[in-house]
Every structure is written in structure tokens, then in C-alpha cells.
Amino acid sequence: MVKIPHRLYLTEDEMPKQWYNMRADMKELPDPMINPATMKPAAEEDLYPVFCKKLAHQEMDNETRYVDIPDEILEMYKIYRPSPLIRAFNLEKALDTPAKIYYKFEGNNTSGSHKLNSAIAQAYYAKDQGLKGLTTETGAGQWGTALAEACSYFGLPLTVFMVKVSYQQKPFRKAVMQTFDAEVIASPSDTTQIGRKILAEDPNTTGSLGCAISEAVEKAVSSEGYRYVLGSVLNQVLLHQSIIGLESKIAMEKLDEYPDVVIGCAGGGSNLGGLIAPFMQDKLTGKADPRIVAVEPASCPSFTRGKYAYDFCDTGKITPMAKMYTLGSGFIPSANHAGGLRYHGMSPILSKLYHDKYMEAVAVEQSKVFEAAVLFAKKETILPAPESAHAIRAAIDEALRCKESGEKKTILFGLTGTGYFDMTAYEAYHEGRMSDYIPTDEELQKGFDSLPQIP
Amino acid sequence: MVKIPHRLYLTEDEMPKQWYNMRADMKELPDPMINPATMKPAAEEDLYPVFCKKLAHQEMDNETRYVDIPDEILEMYKIYRPSPLIRAFNLEKALDTPAKIYYKFEGNNTSGSHKLNSAIAQAYYAKDQGLKGLTTETGAGQWGTALAEACSYFGLPLTVFMVKVSYQQKPFRKAVMQTFDAEVIASPSDTTQIGRKILAEDPNTTGSLGCAISEAVEKAVSSEGYRYVLGSVLNQVLLHQSIIGLESKIAMEKLDEYPDVVIGCAGGGSNLGGLIAPFMQDKLTGKADPRIVAVEPASCPSFTRGKYAYDFCDTGKITPMAKMYTLGSGFIPSANHAGGLRYHGMSPILSKLYHDKYMEAVAVEQSKVFEAAVLFAKKETILPAPESAHAIRAAIDEALRCKESGEKKTILFGLTGTGYFDMTAYEAYHEGRMSDYIPTDEELQKGFDSLPQIP
Numbered sequence: 001m002v003k004i005p006h007r008l009y010l011t012e013d014e015m016p017k018q019w020y021n022m023r024a025d026m027k028e029l030p031d032p033m034i035n036p037a038t039m040k041p042a043a044e045e046d047l048y049p050v051f052c053k054k055l056a057h058q059e060m061d062n063e064t065r066y067v068d069i070p071d072e073i074l075e076m077y078k079i080y081r082p083s084p085l086i087r088a089f090n091l092e093k094a095l096d097t098p099a100k101i102y103y104k105f106e107g108n109n110t111s112g113s114h115k116l117n118s119a120i121a122q123a124y125y126a127k128d129q130g131l132k133g134l135t136t137e138t139g140a141g142q143w144g145t146a147l148a149e150a151c152s153y154f155g156l157p158l159t160v161f162m163v164k165v166s167y168q169q170k171p172f173r174k175a176v177m178q179t180f181d182a183e184v185i186a187s188p189s190d191t192t193q194i195g196r197k198i199l200a201e202d203p204n205t206t207g208s209l210g211c212a213i214s215e216a217v218e219k220a221v222s223s224e225g226y227r228y229v230l231g232s233v234l235n236q237v238l239l240h241q242s243i244i245g246l247e248s249k250i251a252m253e254k255l256d257e258y259p260d261v262v263i264g265c266a267g268g269g270s271n272l273g274g275l276i277a278p279f280m281q282d283k284l285t286g287k288a289d290p291r292i293v294a295v296e297p298a299s300c301p302s303f304t305r306g307k308y309a310y311d312f313c314d315t316g317k318i319t320p321m322a323k324m325y326t327l328g329s330g331f332i333p334s335a336n337h338a339g340g341l342r343y344h345g346m347s348p349i350l351s352k353l354y355h356d357k358y359m360e361a362v363a364v365e366q367s368k369v370f371e372a373a374v375l376f377a378k379k380e381t382i383l384p385a386p387e388s389a390h391a392i393r394a395a396i397d398e399a400l401r402c403k404e405s406g407e408k409k410t411i412l413f414g415l416t417g418t419g420y421f422d423m424t425a426y427e428a429y430h431e432g433r434m435s436d437y438i439p440t441d442e443e444l445q446k447g448f449d450s451l452p453q454i455p
Numbered sequence: 456m457v458k459i460p461h462r463l464y465l466t467e468d469e470m471p472k473q474w475y476n477m478r479a480d481m482k483e484l485p486d487p488m489i490n491p492a493t494m495k496p497a498a499e500e501d502l503y504p505v506f507c508k509k510l511a512h513q514e515m516d517n518e519t520r521y522v523d524i525p526d527e528i529l530e531m532y533k534i535y536r537p538s539p540l541i542r543a544f545n546l547e548k549a550l551d552t553p554a555k556i557y558y559k560f561e562g563n564n565t566s567g568s569h570k571l572n573s574a575i576a577q578a579y580y581a582k583d584q585g586l587k588g589l590t591t592e593t594g595a596g597q598w599g600t601a602l603a604e605a606c607s608y609f610g611l612p613l614t615v616f617m618v619k620v621s622y623q624q625k626p627f628r629k630a631v632m633q634t635f636d637a638e639v640i641a642s643p644s645d646t647t648q649i650g651r652k653i654l655a656e657d658p659n660t661t662g663s664l665g666c667a668i669s670e671a672v673e674k675a676v677s678s679e680g681y682r683y684v685l686g687s688v689l690n691q692v693l694l695h696q697s698i699i700g701l702e703s704k705i706a707m708e709k710l711d712e713y714p715d716v717v718i719g720c721a722g723g724g725s726n727l728g729g730l731i732a733p734f735m736q737d738k739l740t741g742k743a744d745p746r747i748v749a750v751e752p753a754s755c756p757s758f759t760r761g762k763y764a765y766d767f768c769d770t771g772k773i774t775p776m777a778k779m780y781t782l783g784s785g786f787i788p789s790a791n792h793a794g795g796l797r798y799h800g801m802s803p804i805l806s807k808l809y810h811d812k813y814m815e816a817v818a819v820e821q822s823k824v825f826e827a828a829v830l831f832a833k834k835e836t837i838l839p840a841p842e843s844a845h846a847i848r849a850a851i852d853e854a855l856r857c858k859e860s861g862e863k864k865t866i867l868f869g870l871t872g873t874g875y876f877d878m879t880a881y882e883a884y885h886e887g888r889m890s891d892y893i894p895t896d897e898e899l900q901k902g903f904d905s906l907p908q909i910p
Contacts, residue, residue, distance in 0.1 A: 006533040009464045078461040079545070079836050090534070090608075108563045110838040110873070152833045153545075172878035178885050179832055377634055378607045381534050383565040418565070420875040423627035430633050 006089060008251045010082040016246040017069055019239045020277050022349055024065035025284040028356060030235075030348040031323035034310060039455065042320045050217060050319075051236075052227050054125040058236040067239060069121075070128075076120045076153055080109035081243070085251035086415075090379040092399070099402035101395055102257070103415040104248045104275065105382065110176070111146035113385065113417030114271050115231050118240035119143070122229040123150035132225030133157035137187065137212030140340035140387070141166055141173030142417055143231030148180035161187040161215045165206035165335065173421050187212040194218055194316040208332045209343050214316025232268025233313060233322075233347050241274025248412060249278040259290050259412035261398060265390035266294040266303065266361070267340050269347030275414040276359070283358055292359035293398075294350070295390040297369075299437045300333040302326055302346045303354055303361035305444060310454050311345055321452060324351040330450025334437040338366060338425035339386030344447065364393045365436040370429040372396050373419070385417035386425055461544060463706045465537040471701040472524055474694045475732050477804055479520035480739040483811060485690075485803040486778035489765060494910065497775045505672060505774075506691075507682050509580040513691040522694060524576075525583075531575045531608055535564035536698070540706035541870075545834040547854070554857035556850055557712070558870040559703045559730065560837065565631070566601035568840065568872030569726050570686050573695035574598070577684040578605035587680030588612035592642065592667030595795035595842070596621055596628030597872055598686030603635035616642040616670045620661035620790065628876050642667035649673055649771040663787045664798050669771025687723025688768060688777075688802050696729025703867060704733040714745050714867035716853060720845035721749040721758065721816070722795050724802030730869040731814070738813055747814035748853075749805070750845040752824075754892045755788040757781055757801045758809055758816035760899060765909050766800055776907060779806040785905025789892040793821060793880035794841030799902065819848045820891040825884040827851050828874070840872035841880055 023029060032041035047056035058067065069077070088101040106114035126134055133156060138144025144160040151158040160182050167174060167186040174184045187207045188195040192215040198205060205211075213230065220228035231237060252258060262279050264272035272294055282288035294303055302325045311326040313319040326345040333342045346354075353359050366386070373389035375396070376382070384392060395413040402409050419426065428434045478484060487496035502511035513522065524532075543556040561569035581589055588611060593599025599615040606613040615637050622629060622641040629639045642662045643650040647670040653660060660666075668685065675683035686692060707713060717734050719727035727749055737743035749758055757780045766781040768774040781800040788797045801809075808814050821841070828844035830851070831837070839847060850868040857864050874881065883889045 005467045007467075012460045012462075076836075110832065110836050112875075116836075149836050153836065171882070172875070175878040175882045175885065176838060176875075179829055179838065179881055181833075374634055377565065378604075378636075381531075381565050381571075381604050381608065383631060383634065420567075420627070420631075423630040426634055427626070427630045430630065 004087055004255055007084040007086045008255065009084050010247060010251055012078055014250060015077065015082050016243055017074065018066040019069060020066060020242040020246060020281065021061065021064055021239050022277055022280055023062040023235065025281050026352070027284070028352065029062050030352040033320040033322050035320055049221055050228050052126045052129045052131060054129070055122060055236050058239055059234060070124060073120055073124050080116065082247050083108060085248055088380055091376060094375065094379045095396065095399050095403065097399040097403045098406060098408045099399040100408070100410045101399055102252065102410070102412045104244055104412070105415045106244060107385065107415060107418035111142055111149055112420065113142040113146065114241060114244055114274065115143045115146035116149060117243055117274070118231060118237045118270065119146035119150040121240040123147065123154045123156055126227055127154040127156050131156070131227055133159070133223070134229050135159045135216040135220040135226060136229050136231065137161045137209060137216045139163045139166055139209045139342055141170050141421060142340065144182065144184070145173060145176050147229065147231065148177040148182035151182065152180040158182045159219060160184045161189065161212040163187055163207040163209055163212050169424060170421055187215050189215060192218045206335065208315055210315030210329050213314035214318055217314065217318055232270035232343065233345060235349055237270045238273035238347060238349055241270050242277035244271065244274040244414065245277040245279060248275065252412070257410055258288065260409040261291040261293060261411050263293045263295060263391050263394045263398065263411065263413040265341060265387050265414070265416060266296045266346065266350070267387065268343045268345070269350040271414050271416045273347050273350050280353065280358065293394055294354070294359060294361040295394040296361060296363050297337060297341050297390065298363040298365045299337040299439065300327065300342055301363040302344065304363045307448060307451065308351060308355050309451055311451055313345060322348045324348045325354065327444060328447030328450040331447030336435050336437050339422055341387050341390065362394055364390055365438070367434050367436050369393050370426070370434060382415065383419045384415060385419045386422050388416040391415070459542055459710055462539040462541045463709065464539050465702060465706055467533055469705060470532070470537045471698055472529065473521040474524060475521055475697040475701060475736065476516065476519055476694050477732055477735055478517040478690065480736050481807070482739065483807065484517050485807040488775040488777050490775055504676055505683050507581045507584045507586060509584070510577060510691050513694055514689060525579060528575055528579050535571065537702050538563065540703055543835055546831060549830065549834045550851060550854050550858065552854040552858045553861060553863045554854040555863065555865045556854055557707065557865070557867045559699055559867070560870045561699060562840065562870060562873035566597055566604055567875065568597040568601065569696060569699060569729065570598045570601035571604060572698050572729070573686060573692045573725065574601035574605040576695040578602065578609045578611055581682055582609040582611050586682055588614070588678070589684050590614045590671040590675040590681060591684050591686065592616045592664060592671045594618045594621055594664045594797055596625050596876060597795065599637065599639070600628060600631050602684065602686065603632040603637035606637065607635040613637045614674060615639045616644065616667040618642055618662040618664055618667050624879060625876055642670050644670060647673045661790065663770055665770030665784050668769035669773055672769065672773055687725035687798065688800060690804055692725045693728035693802060693804055696725050697732035699726065699729040699869065700732040700734060703730065707867070712865055713743065715864040716746040716748060716866050718748045718750060718846050718849045718853065718866065718868040720796060720842050720869065720871060721751045721801065721805070722842065723798045723800070724805040726869050726871045728802050728805050735808065735813065748849055749809070749814060749816040750849040751816060751818050752792060752796050752845065753818040753820045754792040754894065755782065755797055756818040757799065759818045762903060762906065763806060763810050764906055766906055768800060777803045779803045780809065781906070782899060783902030783905040786902030791890050791892050794877055796842050796845065817849055819845055820893070822889055822891050824848045825881070825889060837870065838874045839870060840874045841877050843871040846870070
């Protein structure tokens with residue numbers, strides 16, 4: 001009988017040395033990206049102007065099952081990895097559930113989230129290719145912070161387009177990025193053509209992730225030696241984030257445990273895709289059959305109410321098109337939605353897996369999410385990010401169902417980050433000012449109207 | 456040859472089961488507390504109206520060398536402990552120093568600092584005695600947050616008097632405490648006699664830690680079943696914080712390492728006293744002779760420019776008097792000082808050890824502190840609390856001296872916490888708005904004038 005500790009840290013030697021690529025085990029692959037200029041499938045070379053070469057290769061590589069993690073990346077990983085697998089003993093007791101709840105905690109680094117796992121990889125490959133700098137966008141701020149840290153570590157200049165509403169509401173996120181020498185610009189801005197166009201149409205817009213992506217891509221392709229990097233959605237990002245799931249699986253094996261259900265919050269899919277990777281491999285190869293559950297906000301329900309269709313990744317419609325569950329690149333979530341998970345689309349890999357019924361999805365309302373967040377904080381003494389709290393909500397609901405049924409399920413969920421920069425939302429919750437929002441079918445239709453026509 | 460990892464986590468089984476009490480090994484004890492009503496040494500019973508009994512006993516117990524940590528406390532410790540011992544490989548490389556730099560990182564919990572170690576103990580003993588609630592004060596906010604977490608965990612109501620300037624500048628700290636159900640009151644307030652008196656004298660005062668202590672003590676002694684708890688200075692707090700040093704020493708032993716110099720920031724002395732405890736034991740018992748260095752802000756220099764004298768622990772002069780290095784309870788540090796380490800006095804235990812030359816002290820200016828903080832953040836990817844950055848500054852200076860001399864010293868410092876709630880200060884630093892302040896002798900004299908006359 002293995003003694004279960006509260007927190008299990010693997011040693012550095014036990015840390016995975018390779019990422020895992022789910023595409024290598026998928027029966028059917030995601031549909032290819034389409035180059036909007038030619039309306040033909042994009043080739044790896046088509047991506048070179050936007051992404052650095054190694055990352056373009058990873059984006060298109062559907063075959064390599066395991067990808068060696070370069071030593072330089074492992075070296076920076078070791079500053080904050082392996083991350084702990086934690087048994088939520090106190091939460092279980094509070095819920096009086098027979099279920100066992102584990103969570104993989106990715107928030108114990110200054111970026112405050114799992115985003116650093118891919119930021120380090122992307123900054124490293126860019127530096128390795130001799131690039132002069134990077135551009136990116138950030139919404140809630142975790143990705144921008146993570147990339148700022150990684151770029152500072154590798155000595156690479158960085159420009160971050162930060163969604164204006166976040167820029168205004170989260171000045172401290174900006175200050176953290178500046179600590180790591182990043183240039184932070186509120187988006188839409190007058191520094192790009194697309195930004196000027198959007199501002200001309202609506203001078204009072206508070207911005208969107210899709211719009212910030214457009215600006216960052218434009219800036220990258222128009223600046224000598226610059227490339228654009230993205231913190232979610234992309235295949236390469238899911239590859240890098242597989243370290244989360246790989247570590248989780250090794251840690252659970254050490255405890256003689258295997259999850260009956262794996263739960264992750266889903267915005268663009270980076271955390272979820274990383275967390276589930278080795279468990280999905282078991283499913284794809286017939287070794288095991290855990291349930292995989294994506295949790296998304298009811299206010300931005302791409303899996304549960306979106307269309308599986310080709311769409312642009314950005315509002316400005318300058319990126320390649322991807323087949324994914326999407327609300328349309330013109331969809332902008334309600335301003336009352338707190339935190340991240342605001343993206344209109346979803347990882348093409350996860351979209352395909354969901355479409356092929358390898359995973360489930362649920363949508364949750366934010367007042368219920370914050371209720372779960374506060375209970376979790378009190379019992380586990382970690383203040384979760386609003387994004388992470390979506391997974392907490394679903395894990396609690398699962399544990400409560402186990403209480404009803406008496407089932408002793410093993411639940412694993414991803415605690416992607418901490419909420420220290422989201423206290424405005426917590427304040428709104430405490431003071432009863434938080435409201436829920438579920439878009440009407442008519443509102444969703446407006447987003448769908450922005451979907452491109454594919455011949 | 457032991458392979459040195461970046462981060463060493465002890466297992467739960469390796470975590471100390473006892474705290475260590477430095478007084479048991481001191482050749483000469485700190486002078487006793489004096490009851491201002493009788494001007495005689497206070498007895499344990501004299502403390503019962505203010506502290507719960509077990510804590511009053513720990514406060515006065517100069518003999519018990521090792522104190523068993525109750526299981527309930529160990530259980531909550533395990534949620535975030537053992538904390539990692541980290542080798543600052545990247546910082547060493549950046550400094551090009553032959554020195555080895557280790558730091559014990561206490562910031563990976565939602566309170567963001569080491570304060571939780573004593574908060575849990577104090578909340579537990581209060582609950583165990585059947586008390587109805589607790590009061591405390593908080594300055595920078597870490598202690599209030601930590602105690603809110605601990606009280607929430609043990610189901611004990613808590614009222615926090617938060618220094619008004621912090622209350623206004625750090626609304627998010629308040630929101631975190633409220634997440635854990637604490638009542639947070641800006642101090643001075645009209646809810647206490649001493650608060651009303653101070654407000655009457657200066658309606659625009661932004662408060663001080665000494666004043667908030669007075670209010671919290673008054674509220675505790677005037678509320679049925681309530682007691683007061685303090686997060687630093689006291690002997691009991693140093694006892695609880697010894698877990699920091701004990702874990703550090705075990706971890707270093709596993710690496711075949713022993714520090715030549717141990718460095719900690721010093722406000723009231725809770726982190727420093729905890730970090731150095733087992734190393735000071737080696738010094739007191741002649742087993743080893745590491746240098747022990749306290750680092751304090753030049754703007755609040757109790758060790759380096761204070762007097763070793765009896766003083767009140769609070770501005771309202773209602774607490775027992777302690778013999779300590781002090782700037783006088785009337786001393787209020789300059790408003791331009793960022794973060795904590797603003798207390799007028801210093802732990803009586805550390806004061807005695809410093810007076811008897813078992814340790815050294817240096818004072819550092821805050822612009823140099825933030826310079827060190829930013830370098831550390833970039834290299835180690837942890838954004839440090841301003842308090843912790845005092846120790847970083849001194850550790851870097853020591854490592855740079857080693858570079859000059861070629862000495863391969865082993866340096867251990869305490870990284871007490873993270874700076875996520877201190878971004879206003881980081882912003883001021885980035886924007887060149889941060890100034891240094893060294894009080895003049897005349898200004899210090901005003902504080903000394905508030906020292907009590909002891910017959």
C-alpha cells in the first residue's frame with residue numbers, strides 16, 4: 001500500500017525529457033490549416049514568415065510521437081518544474097465525498113500559470129534561430145507574463161499587445177511584464193494598420209483577443225527578424241504543454257493511481273490539451289478509457305454551442321484558417337466575463353477529438369465558478385485563477401455526484417494558475433456584484449455570420 | 456559526489472516534527488518582559504488576557520529545547536510544506552561569482568509568505584482553547600492574509616486591523632482576506648478608544664503598525680472569548696518559524712552543504728529568527744560558526760541605529776514592555792518606504808543575540824533593494840516581495856565580494872515571499888519615481904524621545 005502524501009513532487013531526474021504529440025496516435029487527424037490567399041492547405045514553409053522554423057515544423061508534424069525537449073528548455077523548466085500533484089484531502093472532507101480528488105498545480109511560478117511551459121519553448125526556438133525579437137498578444141495577462149519571463153531569460157526583445165480592457169483593469173500584470181523588460185501596448189492601438197482600422201470603426205472598443213492577435217501578427221511580419229508567438233490553440237502549444245499530463249501520469253503511477261476522469265478548463269485548449277495528452281494516448285491506443293472533460297464558460301461556449309467549421313484565428317482575418325469549434329472570429333464575449341477563456345475558437349486537435357467523441361464538454365456559469373473557487377481557496381489554501389476555477393467547479397460537481405452514487409472515483413483536474421491578479425473579480429463576487437451571462441442564440445448567430453465562406 | 460538539483464523538496468516524512476527554541480541554548484537569556492502596571496517582570500499568567508494559554512507558555516518558556524508540533528498543525532503545514540531549498544544557478548552565473556547561493560523559498564502559498572507558519576500555530580492553539588475569535592493587525596498584508604487562511608481552515612472568526620495606508624494602497628490584499636472570511640478594518644478606526652484618540656490628534660494619519668497593534672489588542676481584551684495574535688517580534692513566533700531553518704538545514708545536509716553565511720531580512724525578526732535557528736544553535740553550542748546577517752531597510756534601521764532598551768510593542772503603549780533594539784514606539788517610517796519591515800522594534804531574542812555579537816546587521820536603501828529584486832526576478836523567475844529583496848541585495852553583495860576575493864563561499868538566504876501585491880512599488884521603481892530615505896539623527900531622536908522611562 002502506497003502512502004499518499006498531500007503533495008507529490010517528482011525529482012528532476014523523473015521529469016519527462018520528451019513532449020508527447022497526440023496527433024501521432026489519432027486515428028483521424030485534424031483537418032489541415034488553409035492558407036486564405038490560395039484557399040489550399042498551408043505548407044510548413046507558408047508559416048515561416050509568422051513562426052520560427054522549428055515551431056512551424058512542430059505545428060505541422062502529425063507523425064513524430066515523442067519530441068526531445070532541448071537541454072536549454074529543460075534547464076529553465078527546472079527552475080519551477082516538476083510541478084506538484086496534490087491530493088485535495090481537505091476539499092474531499094468538506095464535500096464528504098468518497099471520490100479521490102487530485103490536482104496538478106501549475107501556478108507556482110511568477111507567470112502564475114501553466115503558460116510558462118510553452119513560452120520557454122517558443123522563446124528558446126526563436127533565440128536559437130537568431131531572431132531579433134517576438135510579438136504576442138495577451139488577454140488575462142498570464143501568457144504575456146510568461147513570455148516576458150522566458151524572453152528575458154533568453155535575452156530576446158518582446159512586444160505584447162494587451163487587450164485594452166485587461167490593460168486598464170490589470171495594471172499590475174503590465175508592471176510584472178515590464179519587470180521582465182517587455183514592451184506592453186494596449187490593443188487596439190494606433191501602432192498597426194489593423195489597430196487603426198478597428199479604432200476608426202469603434203473608438204471606444206475595449207478590444208478582444210482576436211484583435212490583439214491581428215496586431216501582434218502584423219507587427220511581427222512587418223518587423224525585420226521578428227516572429228509572432230501564440231500561447232494557446234496551436235498544435236505546437238499543446239505539444240509543449242504535454243509536460244503537464246506526462247508529469248501527472250508519472251506521479252499518479254507512483255501512487256498506484258489512475259484517473260477515472262480528467263477535467264480541465266478550456267479557452268483555447270492549451271492547458272486541457274497538455275493535461276490530458278498521455279491519458280488521451282491511452283484512450284486512442286485502447287490501453288485505458290478515462291473520461292475526459294473540457295470545462296468552458298457559459299459566456300463563451302465554443303465546444304458546447306459553437307460550430308465545427310473553418311475559421312480565422314484572429315479578428316483581422318490575416319491568419320491561416322483552422323477547422324475548429326468556433327463562435328466566429330467576430331464573437332466578443334460579454335464584458336461581465338471575468339478572467340481568460342474568452343477566445344472564440346478552440347484547439348483544432350481538441351476540436352477533432354471532441355468531434356470524434358473522445359471527450360466531453362460542459363459549460364458553467366461564473367457565479368458558480370467563483371463559489372467553487374472560494375470553497376477551494378478555504379480548504380486547499382490556494383487562491384485559484386478564475387480560469388482554473390472552471391475545472392474546480394466541474395471536479396466538485398463530479399465529486400458530489402460520487403457522494404450521491406457512492407462511487408469512489410479518482411478525479412484528476414488541472415489547477416492552471418493563481419488568482420492574485422484577479423482580485424477585482426473576487427471583490428465583485430464577495431460584494432454580490434457578479435452576474436452571469438449566457439449569450440442568446442441571436443447573439444451567437446452574429447458571431448457565426450463572421451465565419452468565412454469555404455468553397 | 457551529490458548531484459545538486461535546482462530545487463530540493465524534502466518529503467513529508469522528512470519534515471521536522473518539532474520546533475526548535477533558541478533560548479534553550481543561549482548562554483544569556485533576553486531580559487524579561489515588564490508589566491507596565493507593576494513595572495515588574497511579567498508572569499505567564501499576566502499574558503493570559505491577551506494571548507491564549509499555550510502561546511503564553513511558549514512566549515515565556517526559555518528552557519524547552521524542542522517543542523512537538525501538534526498533528527493538526529502538521530496536517531495544515533503539509534498543504535504547502537516542506538518548502539523548497541533552491542540553488543540560484545542562474546543568479547550565480549549572471550553575477551559570475553564562485554560563491555554558491557541557496558535560498559529557502561517560503562512564498563509558494565496563497566498568503567505569499569512565511570507568515571503562514573506561525574498563523575497556523577496561533578489559530579490552532581486558539582481554537583484548541585475554545586476561543587471565540589482572534590484579532591490582529593497587518594501592515595503590508597502578508598500576516599493578515601496568512602492568519603485569515605489559518606482561521607478559515609480552523610473555523611475561527613478573525614478581525615484584522617490593517618494600517619490605513621496599506622488598506623488604501625492594497626485593496627487586493629483586503630479582498631484576499633475577505634475570501635477567507637476575515638473582517639478587515641482600516642486603522643486607525645473609530646471602533647476602538649485608542650483609534651478614536653489617534654484620529655482626534657491627527658485625522659489625516661495614514662496609520663502605523665504600532666497603532667494597529669494597539670487597536671487589535673484593545674478589541675481582543677474587550678471582546679468576550681477573543682485573544683490577540685501577532686505575526687512577528689514575539690518569542691513564540693520565532694519558535695514556530697524555526698521550521699524554515701530546520702527544513703533548510705536538513706535539505707543542505709542532503710546536499711553535503713553547510714552555509715558559511717546565513718542572510719535574512721529583518722523587520723520584527725520572524726523570518727530571520729526562524730531561518731537562522733538551527734544554525735544559531737550550532738554557533739551557541741560551538742558546533743559550527745557560520746556568519747549570520749540581518750538585513751534591514753535604511754529607512755527603519757532598528758538594529759543598526761536603534762537603541763537596546765525597554766520599549767512598548769505598540770504606539771498606544773498598552774502592551775508589556777520588551778528589551779529590544781528599537782527606534783521608539785513613536786517612530787513612524789517615511790511614507791516613501793515600500794513594503795513591510797516598518798516596525799519600530801526587533802525580536803527580543805534576536806536583539807539579545809545581536810547585542811552579544813552572535814550576528815551582524817546591515818541596512819540597505821530601497822532603490823538598491825529593487826535593483827536586486829529585478830535582477831533576481833529575471834534570473835530566477837520569481838518576483839520577490841520587497842521585504843525578501845533586502846536579503847537578496849545582501850546575498851548579491853556577498854557573492855560579488857566573493858567574486859573579488861575568489862572565495863567559494865556557500866550563501867544561504869531566506870526568500871520570504873512573492874511581490875504580486877507590491878506592483879505599485881515595482882512600477883515606481885521602473886518609472887524612476889522611487890526615492891531613498893535615510894532618517895537624520897534628529898528624526899531618530901524624536902522616536903527615542905518616546906521610549907519609556909524605566910526606574
